[in-house]
Structure formats: C-alpha cells, structure tokens
Amino acid sequence: MQITSLDGAGAEITGVDIRQLSDADFAAVRQAYADHGVIFFRDQSLTEDDHIAFARRFGPININRFFLAHERYPEIALVLKEKEQKTNIGGGWHTDHSYDAEPAMGSVLVARQLPDAGGDTWFASMYTAYDTLDDATKEEISSLRAVHSAKHIFGSAENNFYKANEDTGGRIGNTSAADALQDVTHPIVITHPLSGKKALYVNPAFTTRIEGYDDDASNALLMRLYAHAMNPDHAHRFKWREGSVAFWDNRSTWHWAMNDYHGERRLMHRITIEGCALN
Numbered sequence: 001m002q003i004t005s006l007d008g009a010g011a012e013i014t015g016v017d018i019r020q021l022s023d024a025d026f027a028a029v030r031q032a033y034a035d036h037g038v039i040f041f042r043d044q045s046l047t048e049d050d051h052i053a054f055a056r057r058f059g060p061i062n063i064n065r066f067f068l069a070h071e072r073y074p075e076i077a078l079v080l081k082e083k084e085q086k087t088n089i090g091g092g093w094h095t096d097h098s099y100d101a102e103p104a105m106g107s108v109l110v111a112r113q114l115p116d117a118g119g120d121t122w123f124a125s126m127y128t129a130y131d132t133l134d135d136a137t138k139e140e141i142s143s144l145r146a147v148h149s150a151k152h153i154f155g156s157a158e159n160n161f162y163k164a165n166e167d168t169g170g171r172i173g174n175t176s177a178a179d180a181l182q183d184v185t186h187p188i189v190i191t192h193p194l195s196g197k198k199a200l201y202v203n204p205a206f207t208t209r210i211e212g213y214d215d216d217a218s219n220a221l222l223m224r225l226y227a228h229a230m231n232p233d234h235a236h237r238f239k240w241r242e243g244s245v246a247f248w249d250n251r252s253t254w255h256w257a258m259n260d261y262h263g264e265r266r267l268m269h270r271i272t273i274e275g276c277a278l279n
Helices: 023-036 048-056 126-131 135-141 175-180 215-229
Strands: 002-005 011-014 038-041 077-081 106-113 121-125 145-148 184-187 189-191 198-200 207-210 235-238 245-249 253-257 266-273
Touching (some): 011 023, 048 266, 121 126, 121 245, 126 198, 126 215, 135 215, 184 189, 207 215, 245 253
Antiparallel strands (some): 038 245, 106 266, 121 235, 145 184, 145 207, 189 198
C-alpha cells in the first residue's frame, strides 16, 4: 500500500483492495484519513454490501434524512442527476451535517455511473485554511462559535434552496425533518477528534451567523473566512473514473460537486458515518 499526498488537499492510496484490508492496513488507512482529511482510491470493485462493510469499520452508519435512498440498501443515499435535470446535489462549497449537534464524521462516495466528461469534485482542506490564517484572525476566532442550520436548504420555507430549484425530481425531500431540527452552534475553530489538529469549522451552505455578533459584523467575518478558505492552493480537484472511491472527513474538509455535464446521467452511492460533538 502506498499513500501519496496530493496538491492542495487529500491523499491517494494505491496498491490496496479495500474489501480485504488487514488490521494493519486498516490502521494505516484510518491514520491517512485523519491526517489528510480526504483519501481517494482507484480501481476498486465494490458491491453495495462491500461499500457498507467498509464504512462500518469506521463507525455506525447515518441514515440520510433528505436524500433518496437505494431501494434495497437504506444505508446508501443516492447522489443523482438525471439527463434532463439542471440542478445537481452538492453544487457549491459545503461540509455535510454541520447542522447536527454531533456532525457526521464523514462519507464514503462510490462512483456508479459517470458522464463522459465533467462531474469532478473539489475538496478543500480546512486544516490548511486554519494554518494559513494570519495571527490576528486566529486570535479573533479562537473562542467564537457559529450557528449552523439546515432549514434554509432542506426546510419547507418558500425560499429554501431546493424549492428555488424545482427540478430536484424527488432526489431531495422530507422538509418536515429539516423544520424539526434545532439550529446548533459549534466552535469556529475545532480540535479534530482523530488527528488533534486545528481546523476551521464554518461553511457557506449551513453556517448562518456568528454567535454574539450583529448581522453586519457576522457577515463580514464569515465572508472573510470563506474567501480565505476558498483559496485554490487549499483545494484538490478529483477526477472520477470507474472504480473510484472518495472518503472525506466533514470536520476537516469542504467539498463541491461540479455541475458541468448537462444532458448526461451521474449516479454516486454515498454512505455517511456518524460522528461526535466537536470542541
């Protein structure tokens, strides 16, 4: 097994079949995941059962509340865009489940059907985003907390994101679950529970404001942090192909699925793993 760091974010792991990881290889994969925030595998041949078994080695599976589920495997959420649809899922910088009191650890995404071209996914390191902040900003945000919510994305309000994009075609639903969620707060700077490294923990999709700041001050600081985190030097663009698997950590990365393959179908299988409270 070889672990190769990638430019911007993440690492690619080669020479391994993730269906048959020894305990020693699993420990190495887990450490690479903690250190790099996202790891990639090529040339895998995973069935749905293999996909579930790999994810379960890392922790309990989170059954997605909003995405269409696989008809035979409720553990697997379908990340799907049909040929006639214009809006994709995940088309903007975000991190999943920050709206939960115990945000999901991460997700294992398996390519099932890919367009002839396009459909790459960007990943950005929030370890690097934090490390490269100036000292004054680090001091300013060291004890701040931010509010995270799912209501404006998945809820029933008329102006929520997926209602404003009506071609979701049943891929996104269960607005009542989003409406029932209580907004939560998390530290803006977390100590990662696996690596012990500091990471920036806000994201443009689900972070709504900074606790204790008025709207203008909150928006100004969040925009400054987002602009810094979006630096291309912090990111890696992953090109999918048959047999590709990506496993990202929601606590230390952002991701963004490119929507540049209109007229073609793209189907990914995603399993999300439960996490813990962040400090």
